[in-house]
Amino acid sequence: SAVISQKPSRDICQRGTSLTIQCQVDSQVTMMFWYRQQPGQSLTLIATANQGSEATYESGFVIDKFPISRPNLTFSTLTVSNMSPEDSSIYLCSGSGSYNEQFFGPGTRLTVL
């Protein structure tokens, strides 16, 4: 299994600003993903972070709003750009193992005022 950490664990931001969330894996993983989860609701996949190339975004999510980097096999960042209160959510990073089971980070709780 892989252990995944995220920074920050939570933040309160002002409308119009941007926040970059970091995701670190303690071992190499095949794929990394970013999810969003509203409190009490299920997870929604934002994008797949590809090493050395542009991320693959799901329907409804665009690179300008959620730029993602993955410079190596153990690290990725997600930026939430030009934030609005609607972006308030929990953002989760995950990495996939040998059988594409996913290991999740603890999440970043974002509040936009």
Next chain:
Amino acid sequence: LAKTTQPISMDSYEGQEVNITCSHNNIATNDYITWYQQFPSQGPRFIIQGYKTKVKNEVASLFIPADRKSSTLSLPRVSLSDTAVYYCLVGRRDNAGNMLTFGGGTRLMVKP
């Protein structure tokens, strides 16, 4: 894209066996079935994964009938600490891109 359907919630008592069924009628040939557990304020945790028949590990069993249109997660002798949301996920295992759609999940409440 295989959609999953699970009961929204279930109640149980300590020491009982809990079975949570997930329907995935349009599962594809290459799809695997994976279950996750999520506690409040934590990320989901991998429980078990299977393709067909029965899979068992130290925490759970997964039963998959021959037609693979459903699966059942079985938790033996639950305790209060098993109170969590359980998600059934269906997707490909290859690296060509996973279609990873979390369903609504089942909120399990274990009572003393």
